[in-house]
Amino acid sequence: MNILTLSLKSLRHRSFHTLLCVLMTAFSVMAGVLVILTADHMKNRIARDTAGVDLVIGARGSPLQLILSSLYHVDIPTGNMAQADADAIANNRDIAQVIPLALGDNVEGFRIVGTNPNYIALYKATYDQGRAWTKPFEAVAGAYAAQSLHLKPGSEFEGSHGLGAGGHHHADKYKITGVLKPTGTIIDRLVLTSVESVQDIHHEGKHEDHDEHAKAPEITALLVEAKNPRAVINLPRMINRDTQVMAASPAMELTRLTAMMGISSKLLIGAAIVLMVMAALSIFSGLASSLESRSDDLAVMRLLGMSRKRLFSMIVAEAGVTALLGALMGLIAGHLLFAAVIAVIEPLQASGASALVFRPGEVILFVTVVAAGLLAALIPALRAYRTDVSGLLRGSS
Amino acid sequence: MAMFDVSSVRCTAGGRTILDVNQCAIAEGDHVLLQGLSGSGKTTLMSVLAGLRKPDSGRVAFRGQDLAQMNADDLDLLRGATFGFVMQGFHLLRHLSVAENLALARYAGGLSSDDQKIKSVLERLDISHLSDARASTLSMGEAQRVAVARALMNDPAVIFADEPTSALDDLHAGLIISLLIEQAQMSNAALIVATHDARIKSRFSRVINIHGGRVAA
Numbered sequence: 001m002n003i004l005t006l007s008l009k010s011l012r013h014r015s016f017h018t019l020l021c022v023l024m025t026a027f028s029v030m031a032g033v034l035v036i037l038t039a040d041h042m043k044n045r046i047a048r049d050t051a052g053v054d055l056v057i058g059a060r061g062s063p064l065q066l067i068l069s070s071l072y073h074v075d076i077p078t079g080n081m082a083q084a085d086a087d088a089i090a091n092n093r094d095i096a097q098v099i100p101l102a103l104g105d106n107v108e109g110f111r112i113v114g115t116n117p118n119y120i121a122l123y124k125a126t127y128d129q130g131r132a133w134t135k136p137f138e139a140v141a142g143a144y145a146a147q148s149l150h151l152k153p154g155s156e157f158e159g160s161h162g163l164g165a166g167g168h169h170h171a172d173k174y175k176i177t178g179v180l181k182p183t184g185t186i187i188d189r190l191v192l193t194s195v196e197s198v199q200d201i202h203h204e205g206k207h208e209d210h211d212e213h214a215k216a217p218e219i220t221a222l223l224v225e226a227k228n229p230r231a232v233i234n235l236p237r238m239i240n241r242d243t244q245v246m247a248a249s250p251a252m253e254l255t256r257l258t259a260m261m262g263i264s265s266k267l268l269i270g271a272a273i274v275l276m277v278m279a280a281l282s283i284f285s286g287l288a289s290s291l292e293s294r295s296d297d298l299a300v301m302r303l304l305g306m307s308r309k310r311l312f313s314m315i316v317a318e319a320g321v322t323a324l325l326g327a328l329m330g331l332i333a334g335h336l337l338f339a340a341v342i343a344v345i346e347p348l349q350a351s352g353a354s355a356l357v358f359r360p361g362e363v364i365l366f367v368t369v370v371a372a373g374l375l376a377a378l379i380p381a382l383r384a385y386r387t388d389v390s391g392l393l394r395g396s397s
Numbered sequence: 398m399a400m401f402d403v404s405s406v407r408c409t410a411g412g413r414t415i416l417d418v419n420q421c422a423i424a425e426g427d428h429v430l431l432q433g434l435s436g437s438g439k440t441t442l443m444s445v446l447a448g449l450r451k452p453d454s455g456r457v458a459f460r461g462q463d464l465a466q467m468n469a470d471d472l473d474l475l476r477g478a479t480f481g482f483v484m485q486g487f488h489l490l491r492h493l494s495v496a497e498n499l500a501l502a503r504y505a506g507g508l509s510s511d512d513q514k515i516k517s518v519l520e521r522l523d524i525s526h527l528s529d530a531r532a533s534t535l536s537m538g539e540a541q542r543v544a545v546a547r548a549l550m551n552d553p554a555v556i557f558a559d560e561p562t563s564a565l566d567d568l569h570a571g572l573i574i575s576l577l578i579e580q581a582q583m584s585n586a587a588l589i590v591a592t593h594d595a596r597i598k599s600r601f602s603r604v605i606n607i608h609g610g611r612v613a614a
Contacts, residue, residue, distance in 0.1 A: 001497065001504040013492035300488045303449075304505035304547075305477015307470055390449045392484055393440045393559045393591075 003310060007317040010294070017286045018322060024282045025326020026333055028275030029369055033334025034341075035268040036361040041353045046072075046258075049186045050250050052122070054232045057081070057089060057239060058221035063248035064257060070101055070221040071250055073111050073186055077103055080218035081245045089222060089239065094231035099223040102198035105159035110145040112159050112174070112191045114198030114219070120180065122223070123187040129153050130178030136200055139174045139193040143182035144349075151176045151191075159201065172201050184352025195219060279326060280372040283319050287380035291315075295387065302389040315381035316374055323373020327366050334362075398461055400425045400555070400587055401446055406455030408441055408610075416441040416452070416610040423587060425554070428578060430601035431591040438610035439591040440559055446589065447480055447557055448472045477506030481548030481586070483577065485560035487540045489532035495519070495543050496528045502550040518546045521583070522576070537565070541573045549580055556581050558590040562597055574600050 011018045049072055058066045061078030068075035090098040099122060102114030113119070117132050120140070130153035133139055141151045151157070155176040158169045174193060182188055199217050224247075226232045236247035291298070298311060339355035342348045399422035408416040416438040423429055423446075431439040444450040445457050448464045457464045459479075464472065489498050499515045519525045522542045527535065535543060541561075548556050558577055562570035574590075574597045581588035590601070598604055606613040 001500040001510055006501070006504075009492060009497070296488060297490050300490065301501070301505055302473075303476070303482055303484075304502050305473050305475075305507060306505035307473045310505075390444050392482075392488065393444055393449070 003314050003317050004321075006314050007321055010290075010314075011318055011321060014286070014290055017290070021279070021282045021286050021322045022326040022329060024275070025279040025323055025369060025373065026329035028272055028279045029327050029330020029365060030334040030337060031268070031275055032272040032365045032369075033331055033362055034337055035272055036359050036365065037334065037338045037355070037357075038341075040359050040361070041348070041351070043258075045184075045351045045353075046254060048184060050254070052225065053223045053250055054226040055224040055235055055247050055249055056221055057086070057224060057245055057247045060244070060246040063246065064253045066221065066246065066248045067250050067253040068257075069103070070223065071186070073103075073113075073190065077220045078246070080220055081222075083217040083219055085243060085245055086219055086222050089224075089243070089245070092235070094227050094235055095224055096227045097225040100195050100219045101221045101223065102195045102218075103220040104198060104202060105161055107145075107157050107159055107174075107191055108149060110142075110149065110189060110191055112139070112193060112198065114193055114195040116195065119192060119223075120187070123183050123185045125180045125183050125185075125187050128179050128181040130176070133177050133192070133194055133197075136194060136197045137172055137174050138177045139191050139197070140178040140180060141176055142180050142188040142190045142192070144188040145191050146176075146179040152179060153177055182352065186351075188351070189347075276369055276372060279323075279369070280376040283322050283373050284376035284380065286322070287315060287319060287377055288383075291380050291383055296392070298384050298387040299389050299392045302387050303392050308385045308387075311387060312381045312385040315384045316377045319373045319377030319381075320370065323370045326373070327369045330369070331362065331366060399423060400427070400460060402456075402458040402461075403442075403446070404456050406445060406452040406457060408438075408445065408450065408452050414610055416445065418442065418455070418610075418612050421605065421612055423589065426581075426585055426587055427603060428581060428588040428601050429590070430598060430604045431589065431607060432593065432595075432598060432604055433607035434593055437593075437607045439593075439607045441610070442605075442607065443557055443559060443589060443591045446555075447482075448476060474507050477502075478508060478551050479554050481551065481553035481556040483544050483548045483556065483558040483561050483573075485563050487544035489535070489540060489543055489547070491533035492531070494529050494531055495524070495535070495546075498532055498543060499547055499550050502547045506551045508551055514550065518549055521549075521580070522546045537569060538572065541569065542576065545573070545576050545580055549584060552584060553586050555587045555589060556584075558588070560592050560594070561590065562592060562594045567596065570594065570596055 053071060056066055056070045058070060058077060059079030059081050065075050066078050069077040086100060089095070097118065099115060099118045103111065105112040128143065141149070146152065149157070153176055156173045158173055161168050180187065226235060232249065236249060239245060239247040301311060335355045342353045342355060401423040403418050403421040406416060406418045407414060431442055433439045441450065445452055451465055467475065490501065493501065496515050499518060500510055503510055516525070519528055522545060524539065524542045524546065527539055527543065532543065556577065561573050561577065565573065577588055577590070578600060
């Protein structure tokens with residue numbers, strides 16, 4: 001017999017209410033864990049997809065749209081830019097590397113990106129099968145795209161016009177020459193080919209018999225790596241002022257984006273805090289109401305010699321056990337739920353989201369919830385501390 | 398030296414004197430009945446003797462030690478390890494088993510757990526078969542025995558019983574008094590019973606009558 005045994009027996013005696021308190025605590029922790037895991041994954045994913053790109057240059061329009069369409073491939077591009085403009089910018093002495101992107105087609109919803117092999121190196125992707133493209137209409141598939149479309153070296157496919165599924169098919173067929181290993185970045189969901197392939201398929205300046213429609217070759221965007229931090233600041237100013245195109249900084253635009261996303265994430269955190277307070281209140285109300293019915297038991301314990309401190313500790317231990325059980329259940333449920341969300345939402349799977357990863361935020365959440373539970377026990381524990389023993393002896397006769 | 402030595406003790410409640418004892422002593426192994434009507438002050442005297450209530454004035458000594466001078470922790474220890482209590486209604490913890498109720502008495506009294514002791518006390522009271530029974534399932538007679546067993550768990554020097562027979566019929570009242578006297582004799586413990594129940598008066602060699610907070614004889 002000890003404090004913990006007594007606490008556990010008391011909790012078991014009030015099993016329905018205990019279960020209710022544990023479940024409420026578990027729900028609050030589960031919600032918190034889900035927010036932490038999702039936010040953390042998004043943050044990491046955004047950072048990984050940025051891949052050290054300092055600037056994105058493209059047609060004038062919304063800078064955020066340019067970043068989203070060129071780095072994350074989730075929005076339509078702002079337009080195209082002339083290849084000549086791109087070449088001029090690439091020759092700037094403050095630029096270490098440029099990677100061209102030519103967008104416009106997809107294969108069953110997976111974007112076909114015209115680029116050069118540096119794009120593969122940018123995401124540190126390596127080949128699982130095959131090799132890079134060497135000729136027009138050869139293509140390399142990202143791991144998730146290859147898996148979803150059953151592509152392997154030698155496979156052929158037709159591109160469709162547009163960036164989403166459902167556009168008209170182009171007559172020219174692509175041939176897969178390589179498949180990349182999974183990287184957990186956006187490249188997993190892309191099909192890569194040469195810029196020329198994308199330009200050719202759109203008949204841009206290549207077909208002599210369509211001279212009247214032919215125009216100068218265009219690309220969609222340039223991913224730029226600057227030579228130094230000063231260039232990252234100066235280049236956009238110069239490009240936006242002196243050229244017909246626009247330079248956008250991923251860091252700056254993502255700060256804006258995360259600020260916007262932050263509102264919803266703060267709402268979720270707020271909801272988790274409300275749940276946590278409710279869980280603490282349920283522990284408080286459970287203990288407080290149980291004290292009414294247990295006042296005789298507590299007085300008996302005091303009469304039998306149990307000190308006030310032990311009685312206080314017993315009530316705190318009851319709250320501690322409840323909060324601890326709830327927090328543990330919530331932690332497990334949060335990870336299980338995140339695993340279920342990953343299983344249902346394909347982009348999360350493709351981006352390498354894992355429910356087996358534990359984040360420092362979860363430790364803080366766990367400790368906070370247990371502390372809140374203990375705090376909720378203080379008033380009931382103080383009441384137990386002050387239990388009047390003499391009341392057990394009848395009346396004041 | 399008397400086990401309990403009460404001198405010039407006065408207790409008040411709401412400005413009214415509820416206990417006023419000039420001199421009273423109880424020896425080791427004494428079996429004493431504190432008798433009086435409801436509100437006469439017998440339970441207050443018992444509370445004072447057990448260290449549960451500090452008198453407004455006067456001195457209560459247990460084996461020469463002034464209870465008023467002891468700190469709360471020492472009083473808790475004294476109560477747990479040296480006194481045993483049987484209350485009206487018995488007050489067993491209903492969600493614990495009989496053995497756990499007895500184990501609680503050891504733990505609350507600051508003593509180490511002792512399964513052998515529990516077994517022997519249960520055997521002594523002929524209730525071994527109830528060891529695992531939950532207290533809430535016991536009959537009145539069984540609960541009486543378990544309450545006495547709990548009071549005996551720590552080999553007390555004094556057994557206090559407050560109105561142990563008040564709600565009982567003659568048969569059960571007689572049984573519990575017999576049990577208390579028998580067990581107190583076996584343990585060589587003093588037995589102090591506070592009651593207004595005149596049925597049990599004949600069972601005690603010493604009766605202290607209390608009227609209006611004063612010891613009559």
